[in-house]
Amino acid sequence: MPSFDTVLKADAVELRNAIDQTNKEITGRFDFKGSSAKVELKEFDITIHADSEFQREQVLDVLRNKCTKRNVDPKFLVEEKVEKMSGDKVKQLIKVKNGVAQDDAKKIVKAIKDSKIKVQASIQGDAVRVTGGKRDDLQATMALLRKDMDDLPLTFDNFRD
Missing domain, CATH: 3.30.70.860 (Alpha-Beta Plaits)
Structure with a gap:
C-alpha cells in the first residue's frame, strides 16, 4: 500500500543558517552600531534581544526575510509575548513549530x-x-x-x- x-517540522540546518545570517546582518548595519541586539537559538526556541521595541521589530523583520531566503516558512515562527528588561531593553521568545x-x-x-x-x-x-x-x-x-x-x-x- x-x-x-x-x-x-522546519529544517534545523537552514533555521540555524538563517539565524546566523540575521546576527551577521545586525552587527553590520549602521542603525544597530553600539547596540546589544542579537538572536539566539536553543533547540526550537529563538530569543530576540534588542535595545528598544523598534529595534526588536527590525530584528524580527530581518529574521523573517532570512528564513524566507533559506526556504524556512515564516509560519513556523510563533511569536510569544514581549518582555521588558532593564531600561528600554526588550526580549522576545519565538517558538518554532515542530x-x-x-x-x-x-x-x-x-x-x-x-x-x-x-x-x-x-x-x-x-x-x-x-x-x-x-x-x-x-x-x-x-x-x-x-x-x-x-x-x-x-x-x-x-x-x-
Whole structure:
C-alpha cells in the first residue's frame, strides 16, 4: 500500500543558517552600531534581544526575510509575548513549530475524510500517516492538504510505493 507522512517540522540546518545570517546582518548595519541586539537559538526556541521595541521589530523583520531566503516558512515562527528588561531593553521568545499538534492532526484527518478521496488517514504521534491504494489518490490528498491547510507549513515525508 502506498503511503506518506504529513509532518510539520522546519529544517534545523537552514533555521540555524538563517539565524546566523540575521546576527551577521545586525552587527553590520549602521542603525544597530553600539547596540546589544542579537538572536539566539536553543533547540526550537529563538530569543530576540534588542535595545528598544523598534529595534526588536527590525530584528524580527530581518529574521523573517532570512528564513524566507533559506526556504524556512515564516509560519513556523510563533511569536510569544514581549518582555521588558532593564531600561528600554526588550526580549522576545519565538517558538518554532515542530510536530503536528493533536487538534491540527484532527483537522487534517477530517479534511481528508470529507474529501471522499479513497485514502485512510491515521494520527501517529506528531505526524499523520496517509495510506491509499493508488499513488494518484495520495498526490490528490497532498494537493488538497496544501490548499486547505494553508495556515500550516506542512511537509510530506516517507513516501512509500
